[in-house]
Amino acid sequence: MKEKTEKEKIDEELERFKQEEMRKVEEEKAQEEEAQKRKEQDKAREEELLKEEEKRKEEAKRQFEEDEERRKRDVERRKKEEESSQMDEEERQKQREEEKKRKEQEMREREEELNKRRAEKRRKEEEDRKSVEDKKREQRAAERAAEQEKKKAEDDRIIGEEREKQDELKKRLEEESKLLSEQQAMLKVLRVLQKLSQAKPDTFEELNKEVEEVLKTELPNTGEQETVLKAEADRVQEWAKLYVAQVTKNDGEKK
16 A cells, blocks of 8 residues: 555656656747747848848949949030130149049948938847847736735835824823913912012012013913903902001001
8 A cells, every 4th residue: 555655656756757847848839930030030030131131232322323324424515615614634633523522422321321311220120030039028017016005005004103103192191281381481470479479569560560561471371261361360469459558658647
């Protein structure tokens, strides 16, 4: 029974190996077919370039023949003109040289134009090939970008939640700080009012001045208690004023 199990394992391993080999053979075959296809395409493009080259040569030849014919006519015409005008040999030689230079320049320009066209065609074919590869790269890049965007969105969500928590904490701290400031301001106001309520004729002016200064600087910081404290301050100031006046009057009568 054990030998049979080992054999089955070996058979399964062999079967997987065969399938893997078949897959590799199919992939190699597909690659070879793709390479053959590209080779045929390159051959077709090369044949097309050769045909265009032949066509351009024929066109250049025809143009050259036409130019040669025109040149002959021009030479004949100039010859007649030279004979009729008795132009000296030096002038005729100069004109021939200029004409030769002009023709050579035209030939160079036509050859440059042909070379530019061939180069442009090869460049376009190379761009087409690269375009296919670029599209594949762009697709892979788009997939990576989508994954990164998804991750970024999750990170933004986590950051947003953390920011909201921080904002809530900041707001709570600001509220607590504001409440503490209001309480401190309220205590300052109440202390000076308490001192003013115990004022004597000789201390009233100084304490009342201190009350006015504290009310000016601290009362606006007492928040919702500002109105109540203002009314209390008015009451205490009025009471202290009357009290001091009554004490001063009584002292005067005693004297």
